[in-house]
Amino acid sequence: MVNYGMLEPQEIRELIRKQEITGPTAGMSKGNTQANLVILKKEHAFDFLLFCQRNPKSCPLLDVTEPGSYIPAMIAENADIRKDIPKYRIYRDGVFTEEVADITEYWEDDMVGFLIGCSFTFETPLLESGIPIRHIEENCNVPMYKTNILCNKAGMFEGPTVVSMRPMTPEDAIRAVQITSRFPAVHGAPIHIGDPGQIGIKDITKPDFGDAVPFKPGEVPVFWACGVTPQAVAMESKPSIMITHAPGHMFISDIKDEAFSVL
Structure with missing residues (x-):
């Protein structure tokens, strides 16, 4: 394999290009x-x-x-x-x-x-720090959700912020904030941790994009701003x-x- x-x-x-890879790219060409x-x-x-x-x-x-x-x-x-x-x-x-x-x-x-x-860029340093990434473990796409956080309008473009979510223990979530803060060019630190309802997500098991992933006991959802936002904005x-x-x-x-x- x-x-x-x-x-x-x-x-x-x-x-x-040869269409030999047709699925999600998480974990591919690590470090790039x-x-x-x-x-x-x-x-x-x-x-x-x-x-x-x-x-x-x-x-x-x-x-x-x-x-x-x-x-x-x-x-x-x-x-x-x-x-x-x-x-x-x-x-x-x-x-x-x-x-x-x-x-x-x-x-x-x-x-x-x-x-x-x-x-996906900051997932490599998260993994290297011992923080598991559930959608990579499950070999599926990261779950993504529309939120009630509105983007700042520019010309014709406006709409809701989309977030990606990764389940983590509270301890790992703190470390993830520290690690991803170093990468502002790829979304940086999370924009929300905990209760999905506070950002307008009614059902964490039903993402708007990507795949649902399981939670383990004691884990909380950690949400990052997501580059799928333009697709919600297009709509x-x-x-x-x-x-x-x-x-x-x-x-x-x-x-x-x-x-x-x-x-």
């Missing part, structure tokens, strides 16, 4: 930064850039492509964002219409790609077209995690 965690990002991306993706037409790009600037916890920008370019030159100069993600989602006028493995036929010459920091703001990664199916960059650590 292939150990995807030990492969270089270029090798992972090649397997994705993973990214969320948003693609918009140029007419909406400035508003979305401003949205990211006003909502850095949910949408920490790692790279923005030139209009018409599908190469994220700052984080992977030989990559192609049309082909290097296992699954993409197409939203038209705010409606999720389809999920595909390649977006070459959807690409237009005025499109701009936004690569946004992903919490509210209804741009003519927005192309994103499918939740949990990330772009794996050539940049090492340490590049985004502030300590």
Whole structure:
């Protein structure tokens, strides 16, 4: 069996292009930064850039492509964002219409790609510190939820913050705050710990994106701002077209995690 965690990002991306990898990318190419993706037409790009600037916890920008370019030159100069993600989602006028493995036929010459920091990046230092990550243990996608925390509006873009959740003991949660605080470029510290109802989550067993994971006795939910937020925002703001990664199916960059650590 292939150990995807030990492969270089270029090798992972090649397997994705061949559609030999089609599932979530958590744990792959350990030590390399993973990214969320948003693609918009140029007419909406400035508003979305401003949205990211006003909502850095949910949408920490790692790279923005030139209009018409599908190469994220700052984080992977030989990559192609049309082909290097296992699954993409197409939203038209705010409606999720389809999920595909390649977006070459959807690409237009005025499109701009936004690569946004992903919490999968800080999972490696959490694991190295002995903090278990449940969705990796269960070999499933991280659970993600819409919340009642509203993003700061920018131009046409507005909507709720989406969070990712990891069950932890209270002791591990404290250590996780300390560790992830070092990575503001990939969402940083949690935005909530404990009662899901306080942030508008009615049923922790029914995530809006990803898969539910089990809790062990004594564990509490720990929530991080999530780069799937733009997908919830797309549903509210209804741009003519927005192309994103499918939740949990990330772009794996050539940049090492340490590049985004502030300590």
